[in-house]
Amino acid sequence: MVRPIGFLAGLAFVAILLFSMITGAVSFITDPPAATAEHEYHLHPKELQLASDGPLGRFDRQQLQRGFQVYKEVCSACHSLRLVAFRDLRDIGFNEGEVKAIAHNWSTEVPSINPSTGEPATRKATPADKFPSPYANEVAGRAANNNALPPDLSLMTKSRHEGAAYVYSLLTGFAEQPAALVKAFPDSKTPQGLHYNPYFANLNIAMPPPLVADGQVTYSDGTKSTVDQMSKDVAAFLVWTAEPKLEARHRGGMGVLIFLLIATTLGYMAYRNVWADVKH
Amino acid sequence: MSFPWANHYEPKHPLMQWIDQRLPLPRFVYGAVGAGYPVPRNLNYWWNFGVLSGVALTIQLITGIVLAMHYASNGALAFDSVEHIMRDVNSGWLLRYAHANGASMFFIVVYIHIFRGLFFGSYKAPREMVWLLGLVIFLLMMATAFMGYVLPWGQMSFWGAKVITGLFGAIPLVGEPIQTWLLGGFAPDNAALNRFFSLHYLLPFVIAAVVILHIWALHIPGSSNPAGVEVKGPQDTLPFHPYYTAKDGFGLGVFLIAFALLLFFAPNALGHPDNYIPANPLSTPAHIVPEWYFWPFYAILRAFTVDIFGIPAKLLGVVAMFGSIILLFFLPWLDNSPVRSGHYRPLFKSFFVLLCIDVLILGYCGGAPAAEPYVMISQVAAAYYFAHFLIVLPMVARFEKPLPLPGSITEAVLAKNTIAA
Amino acid sequence: MATGEQAIDPHADASEDGVRRRDFINIAAVSFAGVGAASVLVPLVNQMNPSADVLAEASIEVDISAIAVGQAIKTIFRKQPLFVRHLTAKEIAAADAVNISELRDPETLAQRTKEGHKQWLITMGVCTHLGCVPLGAGEGEIKGAFGGYFCPCHGSTYDTAARIRKGPAPKNLLVPEYVFNSDTVIKVG
Known part of the structure; x- marks a missing residue:
């Protein structure tokens, strides 16, 4: 009994599938999918080589510290780093005292309550604290940024394909929208308030170019802070925040x-x- | 439960004698995986994957129990508790990566184990029960793996839970109530996360129990072998220990090397980046895919794109996806060729190779975006999948002229050695 | 899984040397498997130790200006109760009057307080017997026969310097590391 029933069931499955296939093929030929601007103009991340690459990779601590400086002076104005604690900075070569000072002087304070009244308050961060978010909550983050929430950066290099190269490419990839693109896809003109960036999935990103001029950050180790260098350094730093071990x-x-x-x-x-x- | 010439357990140490008289557990182990289990002498390396599956299950159980000591199954805490394991818990990153990649290793060895059974006809009489229990294990594994993937509560976790429970929504009339019941709400949330965690912890122990039944059922007729002829006498077998323990020990080493390469040097290669973004019910990832081991089934699900006679394509896809596994339960009766081993079935061998390629294509299409040409390819591949088991195998069994079988296992071994020499 | 390579060839009919070499390899293989299995235990055991966030040196500041003479407060330091007590002159005198050599855990009040701040007795509120929270810091709680703290679990009684005087506890209440930031604020930890 199994074989005849199975034979009929098998014929049914094959018939349905081949019918679906032919229907799909016909519509694929008569009504081919339209090309999109994303498909034509989206770019794969640029090559980026870091000391942490490969099976024997180690972090370049000098570079991580420079990347941290870029995060601190530029990115941290909008982007949180909520899974990383100040104490973790000891791993990238800061000593106990430096970590304490960084936590104490951090531009955003840690939410707390007033011990005598119970009112909401803030206090100075300690090494045991995670990096405080620049915004009190998601609504505040959206309100301050034209409804585009700046994503948390802790896991950025693991939550995107080829994360480090993606961060580096995105930071150095801002450009004028190509005239050919607008000509071919008039609907895809970069909307007001967004910025053209071919490394971003839909080509138009809400973040304005954060690293705009060489020397925007002054490195204490004497490295020349070109936009390219700063982008590399912060990408390296974010590899560490995503995979500290x-x-x-x-x-x-x-x-x-x-x-x-x-x-x-x-x-x-x-x-x-x-x-x-x-x-x- | 064994061949008459099997070694008998004779404890020498008085302590072992004392235990054996009161609780014959040592005797049981000796007969199951010790010198008391006579095994065909001609098993090749494909026969290593049964033991390796057991090892993989053990790795998952141990690392899983340990991870549960740190994990919080609450929608607000789950994602951060996983990152807490990765960053702050001592050796936490090692345990978590071992568990995540251990699941992949488990599926790799089980798939090889299944395809070994398919080629060498291990599902045929008198071993049908071994095959059926194996399929039960496979289904339990799939359920466990799916629920485990939900626990980190990233974007893929959340949307995977939503999409897979949505499959049950395809059932006519009762679909939506069932989906709501499974989730304990209208979308995945705390209720779903907690029950998935509870079941994810429970099911591996059920799997372990069915594994014991699987091995028990295997020991009734004894292991199959590459020649596909039954054991005729003592000259055809070797005791499991030390012969196959030594061989499995070596196989285990190779397995662990592959596991270590994955775990230490490419721990996220088989995962999806989106699962490092916390679950967000308001935004679906651009490209939802399950873990790689579900890709062939996912391709079958998506291959049904047209409603037929008023039956919605969604329902057809769900029926076909479950059907693609259910039909394997009937395999011992679909393929009624008396010859077991594919080595002596030339026609079957060609179709088997085709099936392997077909499943690889299905897997590739399942991981690709739901766009042409992948949908068309997966439709053809899915059609062959069903045709292979339901149409081709019964026909081949009927019309194929098998090669002459060796008279016995020993004869097969000697013949092979002569050719080699 | 570790015993996979436990194998001794029963048919070894080779020369004496051959047998020994084979045995050596088998023993080495089994030993390696054993070492491997044992080292797998290390992370499995180690993961139960306190994690990095628990070990992170958290310190707290306590404002003691509001504690009147004779009063005490309970606060929390590293998930455990901390007692801050403002001793009266009488309590200080009582503590100083004790003959140290008769104590189970000999310490003077001066050793247990900071110089110039002898009236401030700061101890953990954890009985050194089995870890209950002793009574005596809260308003109206019984202070035991020696006027300090009294643990209701098994009757350990502490004096006004929080030294063990009676009952099963082996040690005085622990004095944590702390400093006076100013006359009214202490920093613990």
Whole structure:
């Protein structure tokens, strides 16, 4: 009984699928999908090489500190970093005192309550605190930014394809909208208040170009702060905020791999030993 | 439960004798995976994947129990608690990446295990029950994996939960009430997250129980083998220990190397970036895909694009997706060729290769955007999938002329060695 | 999984040397598996230790200006109760009058307070017996026979310097690390 019923069911599935396929193919030919500006003009992120790349990658702490400086002086005005704590900065080479000072002098204070009245208040951040958000809540963030909420940056390089290269490309990718684009797709003209950026998924981003001039940030280590350099540095910093345990992972992975290779080789030899006298 | 020539458990140490007389657990283990289980001597490396599946389940159980010590199954806390594990918990990143990638490794070895069974006819009499229990494990795994993916409460978690429970909405009349009941609301929220966590913790233990039944059912007729002929006598078998424990030990090493490469050097390669964005009920990701191990089924679901005789395409897709697994339960009776091993079935072998390519194409299309030409390709591939099991296999069984079978396992081994020499 | 390679060849009929070499490889393989299994335990055990956010040095500031002589307050320091007590002259005298050598955990009041601030007794509110919160800091709570703190769980009694005097507790109430930022504000931790 199973075979005849199965045969009929199989014929039904095949018939429906082939019918769907032909219907789809016909409409694909008669009514081909229209080209879109996103499809034509969206660019893949540029190449970006960082010290943390590859199976043996380590962070370049100088660069992370420069990237942190860019975040602090530019990005932090709008973007939160809510999953990272000030104490974590010790991992990128700041000492205890420096971390304390950074937390204490942070431009945004930590929400708190007045201990005697219970009224909402703020207090200075301590190393144990996470980076406070520049906006009290999402509504405030939207209200201050023309309804476009600046996303949290903690996981930015893991929440986008090729995250670090994407951040770098986006920051250096602002441009005039190509005339050819507007000519081909008149509806896709960059709307008022948005900014053309071919690395952004729909080409028009609400964020105005944040890094506009060389020397916008003054690096203490003497590195020349070109827009390109600042973009690279902040991308490197955001790789660290998204994956702070990267170095431990690479180091641990190498150790585990070497151990496993030796153990597996021995395991293979033991297996050959055990089977030495058996034909199989 | 075993061949007459199986070794008998004879504990030498007085303590083991004492235990064995009161609780014959050592005897049981000895007969199940020790020297007391005679196994065909000609098993190849494809037979390693059963033990590896068990190892993968164990890894998931251990890392999962540990992660549950830090995870918070509350919509407001879940995402941050996962990041807390990644950043602050000692070795937390290791445990979480091990669990996330362990799921992928589990599916890889189980898929290889299933396809080994398909090629070597392991589902055929007298091992139908082993096959059926294996399919139950596979279904439980899929449910567990889906619910586990919801727990980090990222964008893919949230929208995956919404879309998959939406499948039940396709059921006529009762669909929507069922969907609401599954979620405990009209969209995924705390109620759904909590029940998914509860079931995600429970189901692996159910899987472990069915695994025991699966192994028990296997031990009644004994393991199948690449030649596909039954064991005839003691010369055809070797005790599981030390022969296959040694071989599985080596296989385990290779498995762990692959696992370590994934875990330590590309831990997010098989995941989706959108799941690092906290769940947002107001914004759907541009391109929703499930985890890679669901892609072939997802492609079948999406291949149905046209209503037929008033049956909505959505319902057809859901029926076909579940049907693609359900039909495997009938496989032992669909393929009634008396020959087990694909080595001796030339026609079957060609179609089997085609099936493998077909499933890979389905997988690729399932991960691609729902646009042409992927939909058309997946429609053809899905059609072949159903045709293969429901039409081709019964026909092949009927018309194929199999190659001559070896007289026994030993004969097959000797023949192979002669050719090699 | 660790015992996978536990294998000793039963048919070893090779020469004496061959047998020994084979045994060596099998033993080495099993040992490696054992070491591997044991090292997997390290992260599994270590994950239960306090996480980085719990260990982060949190310090608190307490304004003590509002605490009248003879009063005490309870506040929270690292998830545990902290007692801040403004001792009366009588209590200080009582504490100083004790013969140190008779104490279970010998300490003077001066050792347990900051110089120049002998009237401020700052201790954790955690009984050193089994961790209950002793009574005596709140308004109207019983202070026990020695006028300090009294733990209701098992009857440990502390004096006006929060030293153990009677009952099962082995140690005096712990004095946490703190400094006087000013005469009215202390910073604990």
